[in-house]
Amino acid sequence: MTLKTGQFYIDGTWVDPVSPQMLPVLNPATEEPIAQIAMGSAVDVDAAVAAANRAFDSFAATTKAERLDLLAAIRAVYERRYDEMADVIRQELGAPASLCQRAQAAVGIGHLDGFVRALEAMAFEEINAEGDLILREPIGPCGLITPWNWPINQIALKVLPALAAGCTMVLKPSELTPLNALLYTEILHEAGVPPGVFNLVNGDGLNVGAAMSRHPDLAMISFTGSTRAGTAITQDSAATIKRVTLELGGKSPNIILDDADLEDAVKRGVRHCFQNTGQSCNAPTRMLVAASQYDRAMELAAEVAKATQVGDPAAEGRHIGPLVSQMQYDKVQALIETGIAEGATLLAGGPGRPEGMNRGYFVRPTVFGDVSNDMTIAREEIFGPVLAMIPYTDEEEAVRIANDTPYGLAAYIQSGDVDRALCVARRIRAGMVHVNGSDIAFGSPFGGYKLSGNGREGGACGIEDFCEIKAVSRPA
Structure with missing residues (x-):
């Protein structure tokens, strides 16, 4: 060609x-x-x-x-x-x-x-x-x-x-x-x-x-x-x-309600956040978990991140590739450093390239715990494989945190009760809401609220x- x-x-x-x-x-x-x-x-x-x-x-x-x-x-x-x-x-x-x-x-x-x-x-x-x-x-x-x-x-x-x-x-x-x-x-x-x-x-x-x-x-x-x-x-x-x-842009919340299959929801949410090396405007980059399940959720998310392979795009497989440019690499590195400096707990990943890589814009799949919604990593679109995990006390607080963002592109809700998830979906200020891993069909409207x-x-x-x-x- x-x-x-x-x-x-x-x-x-x-x-x-x-x-x-x-x-x-x-x-x-x-x-x-x-x-x-x-x-x-x-x-x-x-x-x-x-x-x-x-x-x-x-x-x-x-x-x-x-x-x-x-x-x-x-x-x-x-x-x-x-x-x-x-x-x-x-x-x-x-x-x-x-x-x-x-x-x-x-x-x-x-x-x-x-x-x-x-x-x-x-x-x-x-x-x-x-x-x-x-x-x-x-x-x-x-x-x-x-x-x-x-x-x-x-x-x-x-x-x-x-x-x-x-x-x-x-x-x-x-x-x-x-x-x-x-x-x-x-x-x-x-x-x-x-x-x-x-x-x-x-x-x-x-x-x-x-x-x-x-x-x-x-x-x-x-x-x-x-x-x-x-x-x-x-x-x-x-x-x-x-x-x-x-x-x-977007800073999409992923609300895992307390009746969801926690292991499935967390693992699926982390993988989705990392897809395309996190370079998706609708990526579920804020994972909201009930406080009673938060410690276990952090363990699960860290396991997925540590198991995520980073490798050559020419190879077949479900690994992730590099970021697109030096500018994007530098931006993601700076935001990871900011997350650490602002007191979030680094559960997996962190600054620098994955082990054994000395060229290419590769980054380490990263998960932060103990994140509050006013931290930079919870407010700004990172556009890299970086997940912020935020605890909530009840459904009301989960909705408030989800909507407390200047963005409104997408949101994700996980629940064992689809009707409950749909009730929460109606309260989210976003152009698209995905329930239990479902996706918007080709031909349905794609777009968002606010910024x-x-x-x-x-x-x-x-x-x-x-x-x-x-x-x-x-x-x-």
């Missing part, structure tokens, strides 16, 4: 950047470069936005049936190139091969199927109870800015609903994991996405992301990433009053985010 790393995709063709500047893409497991990508500028963004604007009228006029056919074509090409997608994500993100095969690459198909089901059922024209005609129309050319941690997941959650709604777009993927986006671009091209409908410009947030957010000819920005960056994008977009949808963002991705809600609503009155 030879990707066009030195070019951008604009108006259906690969083009050279206006002012070539190259950035190495590193393999996080080796710290060695695996590619050099071209970095764009505001001038490149202007060209991509112009192409999206030229293509908008004709693509917006396509029928639902035509867009369903296009999604089917994309699925067919993606399936054929599935193994390539899994492998390129492994190389640039450092996610283990097994995780890339069964999850990282798989979401590109799962989300597509969810959008197809939603699009098939969606009415773009209907008569409301008052007798007016209500139209859902594509909002216009859109800017899509995606992160590195689940790269094709977020690209699919933005590109596919934009296509389903009839929008054109410009994508800026993360400069840390741009290769999967280049491969996806080839998939879209081969599937027959019309020229100008999809455009890609690589670059950083300061130059390309900000130029997109400020651009007067983009009707919408859809962003996934940090809350800090989401704030900047919102401010940059304010002058042009464009729609901004944000999927941001975790606004808007929803996936299925019908995801398509609707790319639509404007028009009311048309008619004479009696």
Whole structure:
């Protein structure tokens, strides 16, 4: 596979950047470069936005049936190139091969199927109870800015609903994991996405992301990433009053109620926290346990952490890989040190690399006990395999602690009584609540409350985010 790393995709063709500047893409497991990508500028963004604007009228006029056919074509090409997608994500993100095969690459198909089901059922024209005609129309050319941690997941959650709604777009993927986006671009091209409908410009947030957010000819920005960056994008977009949808950070609680199977709940919760090396916005990073069961829960969590293998992403297995970058490694190390300094008890892991590793951004799976919810490790998103365990006295306190966070992306509840868990779920201020290890289905809304963002991705809600609503009155 030879990707066009030195070019951008604009108006259906690969083009050279206006002012070539190259950035190495590193393999996080080796710290060695695996590619050099071209970095764009505001001038490149202007060209991509112009192409999206030229293509908008004709693509917006396509029928639902035509867009369903296009999604089917994309699925067919993606399936054929599935193994390539899994492998390129492994190389640039450092996610283990097994995780890339069964999850990282798989979401590109799962989300597509969810959008197809939603699009098939969606009415773009209907008569409301008052007798007016209500139209859902594509909002216009859109800017899509995606992160590195689940790269094709977020690209699919933005590109596919934009296509389903009839929008054109410009994508800026993360400069840390741009290769999967280049491969996806080839998939879209081969599937027959019309020229100008999809455009890609690589670059950083300061130059390309900000130029997109400020651009007067983009009707919408859809962003996934940090809350800090989401704030900047919102401010940059304010002058042009464009729609901004944000999927941001999280500090998700995992409430283990006192009637749950403690051993199963704790072990499953620790493994989930460590999945993707903790680099998931919805990771259950605060484990809340009844005080009467807290000591045993800490023992169980420490056992799981100590048994968690850290290893080469190229190897098969359920081990975890490295963090994505030196910056991320330094951030996680600093927060582990902060947890120790603030008085939390280090039950497993700690600072530094795992034993025997002297290169790569590998970290030790870490569990802290004796954590209070006002500690830094309980307030800030760490984005590494670091779990904070917090005791509670009763269900009321568990709910209060769970909601005592500036975030509200996800929450997890474990109980021997599903009805009890559902009652607690209704009291949690989060966009998604998972009961007893269950997961939100493809096609259901993904998103959060508070500093975790606004808007929803996936299925019908995801398509609707790319639509404007028009009311048309008619004479009696």
